Amino acid sequence: MVYKSKWGMAVSAENVVQELNRIAEKNGGILDPQEVVNESRPEDAPLHSLFEWDDAIAAEQYRVVQARFIIRNITVEEDDEPTVRQFVHVDGGYVATRKALDDVDMAEALLKQAKADMNAFIAKYRALKSLHGLISNMENILQETA
Numbered sequence: 331m332v333y334k335s336k337w338g339m340a341v342s343a344e345n346v347v348q349e350l351n352r353i354a355e356k357n358g359g360i361l362d363p364q365e366v367v368n369e370s371r372p373e374d375a376p377l378h379s380l381f382e383w384d385d386a387i388a389a390e391q392y393r394v395v396q397a398r399f400i401i402r403n404i405t406v407e408e409d410d411e412p413t414v415r416q417f418v419h420v421d422g423g424y425v426a427t428r429k430a431l432d433d434v435d436m437a438e439a440l441l442k443q444a445k446a447d448m449n450a451f452i453a454k455y456r457a458l459k460s461l462h463g464l465i466s467n468m469e470n471i472l473q474e475t476a
Contacts, residue, residue: 340379349376
């Protein structure tokens with residue numbers, strides 16, 4: 331097996347997997363994020379360098395995560411239209427969905443992201459036989475819009 335990370339990390343993906351497997355095994359096969367943090371606190375822990383340990387910096391970064399959560403969780407429902415997110419992420423920030431759809435470049439960026447999301451969904455759930463039809467439809471859509 332070859333392990334890879336979507337983001338560059340100071341620790342190899344193989345070492346990350348090895349440590350995460352150790353932590354999960356220690357906790358009855360369940361990988362709890364709080365336990366990953368706890369096990370990574372010692373400076374010599376394999377994953378220690380992947381965390382921000384300065385509390386002031388970490389607190390500010392967490393507030394940014396909270397802001398993203400707030401932005402992503404506001405929806406809008408208009409007349410007979412389906413409910414959609416009020417804001418979508420394009421071009422390095424969030425904009426109103428309607429504005430993004432009315433702008434050719436932003437709409438194209440959204441379509442590109444939708445395709446990436448579909449590919450991620452397919453990769454994550456391909457093993458579930460009950461989703462075979464849905465995955466097949468998604469693959470057809472991806473081919474049609476290529």
